[in-house]
Each structure stands twice: as C-alpha cells, then as structure tokens.
Amino acid sequence: MSQLPVVKVHGNRNDILVIDGAPDELFPGGEAARAVRRLCDRRDGLGADGVYFIVDGGDGTGRAWFFNPDGSESLLCGNGMRGAGRLLLDRYDAGRVVLRTGPYDFTVRDAGTTPHGVRRTAVELPPVDFAPADPIVAGAADPVVDRVLGAYHASLPVTAVAVPNSHLVSVIDGYREDELIETGLRVADARGAFPQGANVSFVLPLDGRGPDDVYVQTYERGAGLTPSCGSGVAASRAVLSRLGRVDPDVPVLVRNPGGPARSWLQEAGGRWQPVLEGNGTIVFRAEVGRASLAGEGPLSFAKEDDEAELAAFDALYRENREILADAGVKPTA
Numbered sequence: 001m002s003q004l005p006v007v008k009v010h011g012n013r014n015d016i017l018v019i020d021g022a023p024d025e026l027f028p029g030g031e032a033a034r035a036v037r038r039l040c041d042r043r044d045g046l047g048a049d050g051v052y053f054i055v056d057g058g059d060g061t062g063r064a065w066f067f068n069p070d071g072s073e074s075l076l077c078g079n080g081m082r083g084a085g086r087l088l089l090d091r092y093d094a095g096r097v098v099l100r101t102g103p104y105d106f107t108v109r110d111a112g113t114t115p116h117g118v119r120r121t122a123v124e125l126p127p128v129d130f131a132p133a134d135p136i137v138a139g140a141a142d143p144v145v146d147r148v149l150g151a152y153h154a155s156l157p158v159t160a161v162a163v164p165n166s167h168l169v170s171v172i173d174g175y176r177e178d179e180l181i182e183t184g185l186r187v188a189d190a191r192g193a194f195p196q197g198a199n200v201s202f203v204l205p206l207d208g209r210g211p212d213d214v215y216v217q218t219y220e221r222g223a224g225l226t227p228s229c230g231s232g233v234a235a236s237r238a239v240l241s242r243l244g245r246v247d248p249d250v251p252v253l254v255r256n257p258g259g260p261a262r263s264w265l266q267e268a269g270g271r272w273q274p275v276l277e278g279n280g281t282i283v284f285r286a287e288v289g290r291a292s293l294a295g296e297g298p299l300s301f302a303k304e305d306d307e308a309e310l311a312a313f314d315a316l317y318r319e320n321r322e323i324l325a326d327a328g329v330k331p332t333a
Helices: 032-040 078-092 177-189 230-242 290-294 307-326
Strands: 003-011 014-020 051-056 061-067 096-101 104-113 119-124 159-162 166-171 199-205 213-220 252-256 259-268 271-279 281-289 301-305
Touching: 003 078, 003 271, 003 290, 014 078, 032 051, 032 061, 032 290, 051 078, 061 078, 078 096, 078 104, 078 119, 078 230, 078 271, 078 281, 159 230, 166 230, 177 199, 177 213, 199 230, 213 230, 230 252, 230 259, 230 271, 252 307, 259 307, 281 290, 281 307
Parallel strands: 014 051, 061 096, 166 199, 213 252
Antiparallel strands: 003 014, 003 281, 051 061, 096 104, 104 119, 119 271, 159 166, 199 213, 252 259, 259 271, 281 301
C-alpha cells in the first residue's frame, strides 16, 4: 500500500489523527513511534496532538491505541476518542459504539447537533480512581486530595486522580498560564515524585456564571499546553465533586481554550464514571505517501478539508472565546 489513509478530527481543537489498523502491523519493527512523530509534526507533517490507531471489529466495536505526538503511548485521549468514535458511528449509522484501549472499554454515543450545526458525541470513561494501584504520587499511602506537595507547587493544593491516565488537578482563583506551564514542566522533571508522569490541570470557576460553569486548562504529558484535554476535563469534573463544590450528577459546562464541553458523573459499581460530551469534528481526510513517511523532510500527502464542519465549529468556538474574554480569561492556546 503506497498511500496511508488518515482522517484528522478534533475535539475542542485538540486535533487527533485517526488511522485504520494496528500500529505494529502498519509499522513493524518498532517504527510506529517514529511514524507518529512524523505525522504529528506541525511543520513537515499533518500536524496533530496525537494519533489513534483503530482496528474495526466489524460489529460496532473496535480496538484502539493512542500515541502522544512525541511517540509515547497513553491509555486515553478523551477528545480524540470522541472523534474516533464519531467515525465509527458514521460508518455503521449507529447510536452507540464501543472502543477498547488496554483493559478499558469506552462507549461512545451520538449526542446530537448544536444550533451551530456542530456534531457532538458523548464518551463514557472508566470510573475515576483517587487511589490507583499504581500511585500517581510516589509514597502516598492515602488519596492525595487538596494537599500541598513541594514537588508540584510551593503553595497550590493539588488532587491526584486516574481517569485512567494520571492527572494532577488544582482549583484556582486566578489563572496564570506561565504558572501552569512551570508546574507541568516541574511534574515532568520530578519522576521520583511522580513516577508515571501526569497531566496537570488548573480549574477556574467563572465569576458570575455559577459553580457549574468553569474554565479548565491542561498541560499534557508528552504534548505540553494544548487547546483542550478531554481526560483533563473528566479529571477536573471529578475533583470538583470530590471537593464538594458540585453534586456528581450535575452537568458542568467546562470551557477550554479550544471550546466548550459538558461533563458529569454517573454511578458505576459504587464509583464515579465520568461522561464527556462535546464536538467530534472532521477537519480533513488525507492520503499520505508511505515512502515519504519512511524518509526524512516534509511528508508527501493530499488532503480534502471538510469546510462545512469547520465553519460550524468556528461559530461555536468564537462564542466560547467571547464568554472567556468577558470573564477575564485570555488563553494563548
């Protein structure tokens, strides 16, 4: 096969490439990580925050593998799962599909269309875990909830939660982007304190909009500051309820720099299972030359943008940014 078909989707401008096929079969000999880095390169590649490889089970189910743009693997990209699931929903004209990543099943449901014309999906994530078997914070015998950790920040309390990937979440009363970046870099460098690494999210309740309308920005492990992080939204939503700020079943409107999403918690075996609802927008479909992918320099590819979907989301995006600006939040992502 001389051409590799790729679909670029985004959830709140967290853009992900979706490829049919298992990574080790498409790129044998351990070359998948290099291919991911080439594809995600924003100068010489297609540009993205990661890649989902999907093996379609043919019955509304599939197997999924997610790679960060640096080529490292991760258990979940919530925004990417919305988009990847949307492609299978379309393929089967279905209301529900299930994607399996590692030991976890992710149910993706059709969630209708916004007045702007934006297609939405909802992903049911695995139950959150505030005391995972592999601790997020080294040496923590008990859940880390609203505690100050010197390796994280000198004064800002943090809560650790797995969704199932590792997150460190702080509720703040004023947003400083440089402080988030510094904290994310500090966590990445402190492997002794945070042996698995972790995504870092700051959560800012928006004044005058009630406790169920918040701003969340995430510094992602392996990707840095991105317009949105779906698992960061789910982790932040769970922490709000763990701290007693919002009841679990209340849908919270979470505004990222890249757009709005909704999240709430449902009971699953006595634990909280987050639901993440938001756009799953198709950006373009491309054919990438396999020879150029194996080589060096710019990739050879042809693509076709989905102009209608991009225009619909742009209207929703601009509305969200105006609301954030009115609240005094002006992110650069």
